Amino acid sequence: MAAPAVARDAAAAPDAAKAVARQRALGLVVALLLAAPILIYFHDRSWIPADDGQYAHIADRIQQGEILHRDVYDLHGDYVHWIHAASLKLFGRDLVSLRYPLIALGLFQAALMFWACAPRGIGIAILASLCVTAIGFPQISSPTPNLYALCGAVAAIAVLSRLDRDHAWRLFLLGFIVGITFWFRQLTGVLLAMGVVTVLCAETPSRLSRALAGISLAGLVAYLATFTNPVGFVLFGIGPIAILVWVLLQRPEHPSSPRFLLHLALGAALASAPLLAFHTYHGTLGDFFEGCFVRVFAVTRLPYLEWGNYADYLIFGGIGTFLGESARVRVNGIHWFLLPLLPLATAGLALRGLSNRSESATAPALPIVGAFYAIVALFNQIPYYLYLVVGICLASLVSRRSPDFRGVAIAVIAAVYLCATSLLFHAGQPYRRSLAEAFRGDRKPLVESGLQGASLRIDPRDRDLFRAVVSEIQRRTRPGDSILVIPNDPELYFLSQRVNPSPVWNTSLGTSLRPEDLPDLVVHNRVDKNNSLEASAQVAQLVGRSEVTQVERFAIHDLVSD
Numbered sequence: 001m002a003a004p005a006v007a008r009d010a011a012a013a014p015d016a017a018k019a020v021a022r023q024r025a026l027g028l029v030v031a032l033l034l035a036a037p038i039l040i041y042f043h044d045r046s047w048i049p050a051d052d053g054q055y056a057h058i059a060d061r062i063q064q065g066e067i068l069h070r071d072v073y074d075l076h077g078d079y080v081h082w083i084h085a086a087s088l089k090l091f092g093r094d095l096v097s098l099r100y101p102l103i104a105l106g107l108f109q110a111a112l113m114f115w116a117c118a119p120r121g122i123g124i125a126i127l128a129s130l131c132v133t134a135i136g137f138p139q140i141s142s143p144t145p146n147l148y149a150l151c152g153a154v155a156a157i158a159v160l161s162r163l164d165r166d167h168a169w170r171l172f173l174l175g176f177i178v179g180i181t182f183w184f185r186q187l188t189g190v191l192l193a194m195g196v197v198t199v200l201c202a203e204t205p206s207r208l209s210r211a212l213a214g215i216s217l218a219g220l221v222a223y224l225a226t227f228t229n230p231v232g233f234v235l236f237g238i239g240p241i242a243i244l245v246w247v248l249l250q251r252p253e254h255p256s257s258p259r260f261l262l263h264l265a266l267g268a269a270l271a272s273a274p275l276l277a278f279h280t281y282h283g284t285l286g287d288f289f290e291g292c293f294v295r296v297f298a299v300t301r302l303p304y305l306e307w308g309n310y311a312d313y314l315i316f317g318g319i320g321t322f323l324g325e326s327a328r329v330r331v332n333g334i335h336w337f338l339l340p341l342l343p344l345a346t347a348g349l350a351l352r353g354l355s356n357r358s359e360s361a362t363a364p365a366l367p368i369v370g371a372f373y374a375i376v377a378l379f380n381q382i383p384y385y386l387y388l389v390v391g392i393c394l395a396s397l398v399s400r401r402s403p404d405f406r407g408v409a410i411a412v413i414a415a416v417y418l419c420a421t422s423l424l425f426h427a428g429q430p431y432r433r434s435l436a437e438a439f440r441g442d443r444k445p446l447v448e449s450g451l452q453g454a455s456l457r458i459d460p461r462d463r464d465l466f467r468a469v470v471s472e473i474q475r476r477t478r479p480g481d482s483i484l485v486i487p488n489d490p491e492l493y494f495l496s497q498r499v500n501p502s503p504v505w506n507t508s509l510g511t512s513l514r515p516e517d518l519p520d521l522v523v524h525n526r527v528d529k530n531n532s533l534e535a536s537a538q539v540a541q542l543v544g545r546s547e548v549t550q551v552e553r554f555a556i557h558d559l560v561s562d
Contacts, residue, residue, distance in 0.1 A: 024118050024122065026122075027114065027125055027126055028111060030126055031110055031130070034126070034130055035106060035107055035130070035133040036103075036107060038138060039103045040103060043096075043102065043137075044456050044457060045141055045446055045456070045457050046431065046446060046459075047142065049431075049462065049466070049489065049491045050489055050491060050506075051143075051144060052143065052456075052491060053489065054488075054505050054506070055080070055081070055144075056084070056098060056490075057490040057493045057494050058072055058074055059081055059084035059088050060085075060493075060494055061500075063089060067287075068288075069288045069290070069291040069292075070503075071503055072503050073291060073295065073504050073505070073509070075292070075299060075509075076145050076183070076296075077183030077184065077186075078278065078288075079148070079275070080143075080148055080184055087100060087101055094453050094455050095453060095454045095455070095456055095494070099141075101143075102143060105147065105148065106137055108151065109132055109150070109154050110133045112154045112158040113125075113129045113132050113157075114126065115162060117395065117398075120399045124398055124412075127398050127416070128398050128399050130415075131392075131398065132154060132391040132392060132395055134422055134423050135387055135390055135391035135394065135418065135419060138428060139383065139422060139427050141428060146185060146188070149181050149184045150392075152180055152184065152188070153181065153195075153392060156174055156365075156369060157366050157369050157370070159173050160199050160365030160369065161365045165203055171200075171264055172263050172266055172267040173267060174264060175263060175268040175270075175271070176267035176270055177192075177267070178264070178267070179267060179268030179269070182271075183271065186293075188373070191372050191373055191375050194216050194372050195368055195373060198240075198244060198368055200260060201247050202246075202247050202354055202363040202368070204254045204260075205247070205250035206254040206255060206256045206257075208256035210248055213244045213247040216244055217245070220375075227300070229309060229381075231310055231311040232378045232381060235310055235340050235344050236344075236378050237375065238344070238347070239344055239346065239348065239351075239374075240347060240375065242347065242351060243347060243371060243372075298510065302530065304380075304529040308380060310377075314337055317333050317334070317335070317337030317439070318333065318337050319333065320332055320334075320337075321333035321337055328425075328441050329439075329440050329441065331441065332441035335417075335418060335422070335441075336439055338414065342374075342393035342397070343371060343377070343389065343393050345393070346367045347367070349364070349396055349397060350367035350368045353367060353401065366396045369392075370393050370395075371393075374389040376388055376389055383426070394414070397415065398411050425443060426441075428457075429444060431459075432444075432459050432461065446458060447460050449463050450467060452495070454466075465551070465552050465554075468552075469556075470495045472549060473498060474497075477520050477521050479497060479498075481499065481520040482499040482520055483496070483498045483499070483519050483522070484500070484501060484542065485507075485524075485525075486524045486539055487508045487524075487528055487532070488508060489523070489528070489554075490505040490506070501517035501519050507530075518542070518559060519542070520558075520559055522539060522542050528553075542557070543558075
């Protein structure tokens with residue numbers, strides 16, 4: 001009687017596999033149907049003028065045949081600017097054109113997270129997918145390389161989670177993903193590489209893996225000691241440090257082989273090949289490396305990076321939770337109190353998963369990579385960077401492997417809560433909204449910009465200000481004339497359709513203005529956070545005693561030569 005039973009089981013296995021495949025396909029459709037309306041609705045709501053302007057200005061100059069890192073400076077690799085230049089060509093010379101690739105990117109990211117978490121159950125995978133859709137792009141609303149790098153982190157998590165340890169393409173794909181991510185944003189690429197290598201070292205402990213963990217630990221501690229405060233160190237740094245120490249303490253059970261590093265390197269080399277080939281062809285390889293590895297450090301010296309502190313989120317979140325004068329304030333108090341704690345909880349989940357897994361199992365990639373990726377938020381302790389990382393952290397908590405139903409239920413409730421509050425109170429909001437207004441959950445109205453080349457919904461104050469400034473620039477100059485914007489409002493070049501005579505879009509990072517390239521007009525934002533003594537000296541040197549037209553915070557000077 002045993003043989004017929006075995007035969008029936010064998011016959012039923014393909015049917016069961018097909019049923020699971022159908023369920024997952026349906027679940028993926030549901031995840032994408034949830035993601036698409038969110039991405040489409042928020043894609044054109046709000047802006048960060050200097051950021052949107054930077055990417056549009058660089059893409060516009062690339063469209064005109066200029067070479068990045070030689071004719072126009074930047075601090076990142078070329079990939080994001082190539083995408084932006086192609087978007088302007090395909091969809092028109094408009095700031096909103098840079099948002100369309102982000103819709104496709106968001107759908108791809110939602111599918112990747114669903115795939116990564118599908119073995120945990122269809123419902124859990126849908127919710128994890130929603131976490132990285134509802135928290136991130138809707139709150140940032142800018143075509144930043146950070147969003148492309150976020151998708152790279154999700155892609156690496158998916159490959160680590162779903163491909164077997166001995167899969168022929170696993171290491172090569174991981175190297176390629178890390179390489180692509182690096183050329184979108186170098187710091188994120190380094191942190192992602194650290195998380196990926198930590199997962200691989202945890203899976204096959206050896207003398208080499210311990211050495212790599214030691215190198216990562218030394219580099220991470222040095223970075224945290226240099227670039228963050230004690231609160232940031234505890235919330236975002238302690239967890240990854242503990243994970244690396246755990247790897248260091250594992251007994252070497254596998255032979256040391258550099259083979260996996262070679263496969264990773266081959267993938268990264270393929271990701272880098274188009275950039276290297278392009279700049280080799282144009283003779284700009286030196287400019288490319290100077291921009292990506294030398295000039296980039298000028299950003300770390302900007303004073304406003306030291307202003308934020310996630311301790312404020314815990315303090316005011318706690319005050320709002322218990323002492324808020326309205327339900328809206330209390331709801332948002334819980335929101336802001338929980339967000340900075342998610343990276344620490346994610347690292348704790350990673351350590352628990354490492355300690356409880358069997359030797360043959362893959363390491364818990366989602367929480368490990370999530371813990372390392374969360375360090376991105378320390379670059380500038382503001383909501384913008386926090387929203388970049390907490391979606392992955394929340395997906396980690398939702399997809400946790402635990403027999404404790406109550407723990408899973410709490411994670412699911414927290415995920416639904418934070419997704420809802422992120423969308424209802426903080427998505428598509430003006431960059432001018434103060435931190436106090438954000439803590440209270442105050443929503444500000446948006447209006448059509450009315451600006452040529454900016455089909456976006458923005459703050460009414462921005463609409464009035466930028467219409468006045470652009471109108472004044474265009475009144476006092478002709479098409480083809482040049483203007484110099486000090487220190488950092490490159491959106492004015494794009495919106496006024498006037499020429500920037502300098503390779504630099506942010507003069508606080510340095511200028512390269514030749515005497516023969518003097519502008520016809522100088523526009524100085526007197527209250528910009530990038531202002532410095534150097535910016536004031538630039539204005540004084542260029543404009544002399546010319547008459548000034550003041551349009552709110554912008555001082556507009558006709559150039560007086562010598």
